[in-house]
Amino acid sequence: MFTGVIHSANSQILEPVKWISEVEKVSDADYNITFKAIVAEGWYIYSQKSSDNFIPKTIFKFNNQEQNYKLNGITIEPNKEPIFDKIFKQNVVKFKGEVLFKQKITTLNSNTKQIKVFVEYQTCDNTKCVPGDFVFDLSLDGSTIESKEIAIDEKSKKLSDELELNITGWNKYKKHTVEEKSNLSIFFLGFLGGLIALLTPCVFPMIPLTVSFFTKSSSNSKKGLFNSLLYGFFIFIIYTLLSVPFHLLDSLDPGILNNISTNVTLNLLFFVIFVVFAFSFFGYYELTLPHSWSAKMDHKADKIGGFIGVFFMALTLTIVSFSCTGPILGTLLGSSLTADGGTIQLTMGMSGFGLALALPFTLFAMFPKWLKSLPKSGGWLQTVKVVLGFIELALALKFLSNADLVEHWGLLKREVFIGLWIIVGIGLMLYLFWKIKFPHDNYTKKLSNGRIFTGIVVIVFVIYLIPGLTNTKYANLKLLSGFPPPIFYTLYDKTSEYPLNLNCYKDLNEGITVAKAENKPILLDFTGWTCVNCRKMEEQVWSKSKIYKILKQDYIIISLYVDDNQKELPKDSQFNYLRANGTVKNIKTYGDKWTALQTTNFHNNSQPFYALLNTNMELLNTTSAYEPNSEYYYLWLKTGLNNFKEYILK
Template sequence: MKKLTYILLLLTFFAQGQIQKPVVWSSKVEKISDTEFNLIMNATIEKDWHVYSQFTPEDGSLPIVLTFKNSKGNFKLIGKAKESPYKKHFNEDFGVDEYYFENKATLTQRVQILNPKVGKIKVNIDFQACKTQCINDNVELSFDIPEIKSVEATVVPPVVDSVKKDDSAKDSLIVEDDSQLKKAASASVTSPVKEEKKGLWSIFILSFLGGFAALLTPCVFPMIPMTVSFFTKQSKTKAEGKRNAILYGISIILIYVLLGSLVTGIFGADSLNALSTNVWFNLIFFGLLVFFAASFLGAFEIVLPNSWANKVDQQADRGGFVGILFMALALAIVSFSCTGPIVGTLLVEASSKGGIAPIVGMVGFSSALALPFMLFAMFPGWMNSLPKSGGWLNTVKVSLGFLELALAFKFLSNADLVLQSHWLEREVFLAIWIVIFGVWAVYLFGKLTLPHDSPLSHISVGRLFLAILVSVFTVYLIPGLWGAPLKIISGFPPPMSYSESPYGVGGSSTGASEELPEHAHYGPHKIIAFHDYEQGLAYAKKVNKPVLLDFTGHACVNCRKMEEHVWSKSEVLPILKDKVVLISLYVDDKRELPKNEQYVSKETGKEIKTIGNKWSDYQITRYKNNAQPYYIILDSDGTDLTDQIGYTPNAEEYKKWLEVGISKFKK
């Protein structure tokens, strides 16, 4: 038994001390025409590992980045590289959706040849692979391009990506190995179909609720009894009345589905997703939603030309299915002042999903809108159970206006995050939401009236309950200013890292920076940290403390998990603050080294140009490891005192490892 234990420990240590290469790349060329080729990059990924898509949103894990060499005068890229289907997962640590591949991935870049003798095209692929640790790797692939007789330009449809590309670069090491490729090629592929269906279902449900909300507005609700009355009086028999009611509902659905199809057809199924992450389109969406919100709040009415309604109404008198279809179109036009903002908002939201999401959204919206008209026309007796029209309809409309206004700032935040302008950081975003929902609560309590509100002598029980719910939500948001995670709205405000202070308003300690040692910074939980090895080592020697060397990354998920769930523990945090000197070396730091400090790695043969390159190369050279997080305890001369460890989610185990290193230092 003891021998088996020793063998397992030896294998564990050996595994931690090796350069890990969980991803193997291969390449091939596919001819499209005399001057166009598809460059196909295939990645085979070891089991339980995953690689992040080139389209994973900013502030998340590091995406794939493709850098094509010597393109000027030789070839040009047609659009962006297309990807095989990826999976989607919300990352609570970064507060964003992430896109990633399991088992294998394929990227296809179309190029047009400008120089018939180009011969080869080379691309550098930077990527991040994660399991319990993360590895920042890169590989260079080469594509053999046959010599062509002419390079006359041909028109090729642009290849559009699904999400905006992050153009940052990464660093690390990877080696192609045919045996590994063949072995891993047999791995099964996890289909993203379930994830895609889940996204479409969420769009459908959201749109269905939007249709129900539209039904409860002053432009639509009063039309229910009018429409039902028309069918009951004009139909010769009950059967005919029910048939016409069903046709009317189907016509409403067809009209809105046609609208969703037009949006998809005009912009393209895939390009909608790309547009949703574009700075300018986010700003346009922000402006549109503010415009819609102002309309709902009573500033003005959004109406289509009266001539349209008159012409359509005339066609509705023709009878038969065509007449019913025009009746449904008349409903859509007359109610546009209430339904238009909701439809516009739903189409904007659906665009973030891409594909057929706008069509699915319109199916959901129109189904909720059409269903009551159909049911009440089929069963007129139910009309007696409907509440009477009144001021409550405008309350619904105004409430939708507040929701639209709050949602608008999500799109403004998206644009700000892409630009990294820091105009709408987390605290400002939350302050805006607190004010919007606070004013909505005041309105619901009847302390604020807007242009189209009726005189209010009292508020209903339903309105009171809604006012209380909105008030509770407003109060819930307030601690977010002091750094509370606000998990209920996770993904809507900017991430914690994108804030004026990582500790929230009032969380920073005034004057504390004066006590910081030279070159030091505040790390997680206000732990004093150094980001340069030599500077940190010099300070450790000065204060006679051991060093906790932390190889980490800005986009390392498990690094954040260690900091948030292990370092924060009461039994661990005092050790990190008082008994060691923390040196955190970020292997994905993209700041360029001074020219005189740039070099070529003796270990990997790669050019070391950035600070992240430098620390990654140091980790690979000294410890033969390229995964993060990665921890070692050193003495003040830089000698290792402990074995290296990686991701260790058990706080007690991590504490014992720290104590072993500290006790060795004292000896």
């Protein structure tokens, strides 16, 4: 007979599953843990091993195992053949009735008496799926104890329950995603940033020096080639690993990246840092990491030798080149950790950056004769550095704008922002044509072809910006959508403070009430003040005449700003929300609430994110994310509207 402790779910959501756990002591350090899921009749729980991202998985997370214990092998589940699933329309491995999951562990120290385990899963019947999560507190002294439910008061339980919209219709539509496209785009942006970094005075001169060192100091050419390849590989790995801490943060709180990107203090800090970097690029002072850091790394490289020595040489390059790569990496960091970005995009961007930096060291080692074709270091590197300084000033304004939008200060209205960009552009143009100069410039009256070409590009860009200062139809600078503040954040009088003067409701209940009264479908729009892709959708897709018409006439738009973290909820509406991983989030602001609402109902925390619903919270079409193809988006809206008309005729 199976004995153990029954664990109850938190009261936020419907739970067709009960859990029992049992701990069996095998030796002084070894234990067998069994989790038993008791699934209600008509419901199923899914395997841990699904290879399809759209099929839910059962996931066990063992807390603090690095310090206290290790897992012996994987968590074992029943061996069962796939069967057809009516919701996902394919064969999947799923279980019903009573299901046993088993895991062996070995404790690493005698003080380990208790461990915590999280289980996340979805339970589905033939019409719907319900998310579930449990927290197990397991004693290892031979007995079992009931897991301690995290205490949240009745008010918090009630308000948490209200986040659950009980959305139906998931079985009718496949999930829509554009993740792969955006990840590839951010990788190439990172790669482009790395190529730019190669042209800076901190990195470019290192290419021939480093490659020559490897090829000449090694006992044979093959070893020199191998070390150069290894050197490039380590550069790539170092920059990729810089994104790992953000994955850990994201696993603790799915909204953490949103909070980072919209945090006013951090955005102001980025603004100051970028301005400081800009004037460093102009040559007024030099920013470097402490010399002791690079000296210590260089010493280790000389002392150790071999694989590890090459690694420390790569680390030394990373540290020494920081004054030039830091601002470019900061731009990549700031653009990736946005409401519409995320840790995967950050990793892709950092990987692209590292690959671009590593390539020349590898290629020139393979073809050393190419070294002779490299241009000599000189004044052109100083020009590149100053140009980057102007770009840093322009990017600094974006971070200041983020803070201004979130706090609604009104300091950087759209026209002010664009005007400042025009001033920066004019300054860059004057520098390129030698009308102004900076310290360390080697002034020459003769203009190179490169300076002339770049100057012309800057002039064209400044001319393009000028209509953005007006209150005309040409003010929508579509090529820059998402970078300047939104069109409705303007100095001119506007009849609406919403995108394109559309009547968007910022309160969920108010929007649903209006939709019922007017008998219209709902476009639920999860957006953000600092969301670049949200602005691109509004200014490049929503602005299309036929899309604008259907949005204005046929839909009730409910725009929920997940980064509205400065506007607090009324005191009686603030509560503690129990997350799926067992931690508690204090819901104090509207941004907190809408983030929790999105993750609870859609298991998604990216923006923009769209759902078409009727007033009974039934899906009218697949959910959608960033979709720059206006024809596809129009068809998506039109299909949802037709499905709504069929619904009301029933």
